[in-house]
Amino acid sequence: MLDELTEKLEKALKKITGQGKITESNISETLREIRRVLLDADVNYKVAKDFIEKVKEKSLGQEVINSVTPGQLITKIIYDELVELLGNQSSELEVNPNGLTTIMLIGLQGSGKTTFSAKLAKYLKNKKQNVLLVAADVYRPAARSQLKILGSQINVPVFSIDESNDPVTISVESLKYAKENGLNTVIIDTAGRLHVDDEMMIEAAKIKERVKPTQTLFVVDSMTGQDAVNSAKAFHEKVDFDGVVLTKMDGDSRGGCILSIRAIVDRPVKFVSLGEKLDSLELFYPDRMASRILGKGDIVSLVEKAQAQFDEKEAEDLEKKFRENKFDLDDFLKQIKMIKKMGSLKSLLGMIPGIGSQIKNADVDDKQLIVVESIIQSMTKQERANPKILNGSRRKRIARGSGNTIQDVNRLIKQFEQMQQMMKMLNKNSGKFNLPNMKNFRIN
Amino acid sequence: MNIFKNLLKETFAKTKDNIKSSIKSIFGDTKINFEDLEEILLKSDFGLEFTEQIINELKKTSNFNDEKDFNNSLKYLLLNKINKNNSNADLDINKLTIIQIFGVNGSGKTTTIGKLTNYYISKGFKILIASCDTFRAAANEQLKKWATLNETKIIEDFSKDPASVAFEAVKTAKNEKYNLLFIDTAGRLHTNKNLMLELQKIDNVITKSIDENILKLNWLIVDGNSGQNANKQYEEFSKFVKIDGLIITKLDGTSKGGSVFQIAVNNNKPILFLGIGEKKDNLVKFNPEDYINSLLE
Incomplete structure (x- = not known):
């Protein structure tokens, strides 16, 4: 995510690293480069201009202390400015503690509202909320069916009045339905x-007026260009919203519209949505995002993500097994399942500092995890506990049973043996167990 | 074709006003301010590289006497660049x-x-x-x-x-x-x-x-x-x-x-x-x- 922007900024910053002090002349090229980076990243031209001005102002006034290089100093200034532009602190979704929380989603066509609504429903459901999805898109053909299907995938009820073409009525009725059915969150x-469609904007404002949502979220495609500021501004003025959701962040868009929107409309980004899987949703942390943009990686959110998914007890058991070298294929399978819960491998790897840009072109194939899973699941309990007994005919059977080739099975077993080997060494060296390094954890 | 023109004109009403008035303001100063043109093109998502390319070519190709002159050169330049063969839509x-x-x-x-x-x-x-x-x-x-x-x-x-x-x-x-x-x-x-x-x-x-x-x-x-x-x-x-x-x-x-x-x-x-x-x-x-x-x- 955003790794390209990072790459470019890094390049621009290298130009002043190692120079004595910040002068008008040695900073001008860097600033020009940063402007180019920002514009290529679809940051609004005016926002980029202001940003450059600010950085320049602050840089020139700065004394360069011996211990830092001008490059480090400017990195710090750019970082601080970025964080400020992105909104200083992370902003959680507001809920109504004593009653019904209503969240209304608005945005342009194709920005990803329906997919996001299902993701949000799943996210809140995992937080033990009783969620109701409301199909208030009466215009796009089959929009209601799409939401119903998504709702059934995540086991969240979907409220729809198929014979009504009035989104206001549908929304108002949904609140009643939620109250009657003991549901506390309505999306x-x-x-x-x-x-620019006045009629439709008035309709949205009307829904908002009648429903009085706890939070209104503006959903934006992260690939949006310069016009992001115009639509954000109009939605802000005509309907108003409390926060922004950025979608399709699993692509390689540089996401500059985040900076633009934040600069034009003072509303925080609440969520970042990546991928089509219904659990690929992240909270937005401006400081981490700024770090990410500057190539410092985001080890913090990786750790937190891991913590949320790993059951403590399970991790302890696993650690013990590692230490005693009793880690078997069943445990391996458990680990894979946990990793899968954490999201896509690529997004996980992207958070590790320093390797973000390296893996940009690497093929990290989540499907490989499924292959590994299917192979292990085709083994007997005995085989999983003691992979040594896997002779040729057993391997053949497993390959056939799991729909893979014998080579796949062989490779998995070999890798597992290598991993055991690695664990042994780790144990010898430190006596303390750390999470295996993901970089060495190659599956294909 | 008229329908097309009208539709497009309506559609682009905002853009047009924008560029037109901006170009006017360029000439308001009696000298050509390419920075303003850059801004206009960037705002339309033409991208920095493409924008710089257009401006450089524009600088090279002509001397402008007035707004109309400038406008025509810009138009001609863009028209020359775009592939005009959309016959593959005529099935x-x-x-x-x-x-x-x-x-x-x-x-x-x-x-x-x-x-x-x-x-x-x-x-x-x-x-x-x-x-x-x-x-x-x-x-x-x-x-x-x-x-x-x-x-x-x-x-x-x-x-x-x-x-x-x-x-x-x-x-x-x-x-x-x-x-x-x-x-x-x-x-x-x-x-x-x-x-x-x-x-x-x-x-x-x-x-x-x-x-x-x-x-x-x-x-x-x-x-x-x-x-x-x-x-x-x-x-x-x-x-x-x-x-x-x-x-x-x-x-x-x-x-x-x-x-x-x-x-x-x-x-x-x-x-x-x-x-x-x-x-x-x-x-x-x-x-x-x-x-x-x-x-x-």
């Missing part, structure tokens, strides 16, 4: 609309 | 044409197919639609509603993979003497290699099942709101499938589609249609001159 998926 | 009704539609999620593929169907029906084509988006929930229903609206037949089968549905559709199109087959594919981010390979597979299956009497075209749909990432989209998609033409969608807002114009120029590919709304007739054939005029007049 209203409205139709995509253009910010 | 031959006497043979079968297969058009594969693809693009990133939410770019407007299904809606565009609905509108394209309407467009070609009005030209007398007998149209078949294949629903190869077996991924997104209810995608085929959305397409079906369009098919019902246009009274066209649709091939779908959720139990099959997209390539098999495409194969079936090609067979049906041949056997039942259709003139035009649209293949609707699932939205996919160009960074997702597996999905790109899936698209390639659909493409291969179609190519293998046709002969020289059948024309096959691949059209990439790009959201007119996209910024510079559109370049990446084009680049990646073209690595996996041949791209014959581009369609810009959602131009009824305030965005200008400059990033797609830039792609079309850099890769010498024609822009075929512009999507300017959600109704079935909100599609216009791209006319380079009118487009540029509407941007700059």
Whole structure:
């Protein structure tokens, strides 16, 4: 995510690293480069201009202390400015503690509202909320069916009045339905609309007025260009919203529209949505995002993500097994399942400092995990506990049973043996167990 | 053509005013301020590189006496760059044409197919639609509603993979003497290699099942709101499938589609249609001159 922006900024910063002090002349090229980076990243031209001005102002006034290089100093200034532009602190979704929390989603067509509404529903459901999805998009053909299907995938009820073409009525009725059925969170998926379509904007405002949502979220495609500021501004003025959601961040868009929107409309980014899987949703942390942009990686969110998914007890058991060298294929399978819960491998790897840009072109194939899983699942209990007994005919059977080739099975066993080997060495060296390094954890 | 001009003029009313008044202000100072022009082009998503290129060429090519002079040079420059051959949208009704539609999620593929169907029906084509988006929930229903609206037949089968549905559709199109087959594919981010390979597979299956009497075209749909990432989209998609033409969608807002114009120029590919709304007739054939005029007049 955003690794390209990072790469480019790194390049621009290298130009002043190692120079004596910050002068008008040695900073001008860097600033020009940063402007180029920002514009290529679709940061609004005016926002980019202001940003450069600020950085320049602050840099020139600065005394360079002996212990830091001008490059480090400017990195710090750019970082601080970025964080400020992105909104200083992370912003959680507000909920209504004593009653019904209503969340209304608005945005342009194709920004990803319906997919996001299902993701949000799943996210809140995992937080033990009783969620209701509301199909208030009566215009796009089959929008209601899409939401119903997504709802059934995550076991969240979907409220729809198929014979009604009035999103206001549907939204109002949904609140009643939620109260009657003991549901405490309502997510209203409205139709995509253009910010210049007055009629549709008035309709959105009307829904908002009647529903009085706890939070209104503006959903934006991260690939949006310069016009992001216009639509954000119009939605802000005509409907108003409490936060922004950035979608499709699993692509290689540089996401500059985050900076633009934040600069034009003072509303925090609440969520970042990546991928089509319904659990690929992340909270937005401006400081981490700024770090990421500057190539410092994001080890903090990796750790937190791991913590949320790993059951403490299970981890302890696992650690013990590692230490006693009793780690078997069943444990391996458990680990793979946990990793899968954490999200895509690529997004996990992207968070580790220093390797973000390296893996940009590497093929990290989540499907390989499924292959490994299927192979292990085709083994007997005995085989999983003691892979040594896997002779040729057993391997043949497993390959056939799991729908893979014998080579796949052989490779997995070999890698597992290598991993055991590695664990042995780790144990010898430190006596303390650390999470295996993901870089060595190659599956294909 | 008049309809096109009016629609486009209305659509671009905001842009036009913007550029016009900005150019006026450029000349207000009696000297040409290229920084302002840069700003205008950047704001339209033309991208820094392309913008700088245009400005450099403009600086080289002419001396300007007044606003009109400047305007004409700019117009001429842009017109000279864009591929004007969008004849690949003029299909031959006497043979079968297969058009594969693809693009990133939410770019407007299904809606565009609905509108394209309407467009070609009005030209007398007998149209078949294949629903190869077996991924997104209810995608085929959305397409079906369009098919019902246009009274066209649709091939779908959720139990099959997209390539098999495409194969079936090609067979049906041949056997039942259709003139035009649209293949609707699932939205996919160009960074997702597996999905790109899936698209390639659909493409291969179609190519293998046709002969020289059948024309096959691949059209990439790009959201007119996209910024510079559109370049990446084009680049990646073209690595996996041949791209014959581009369609810009959602131009009824305030965005200008400059990033797609830039792609079309850099890769010498024609822009075929512009999507300017959600109704079935909100599609216009791209006319380079009118487009540029509407941007700059």
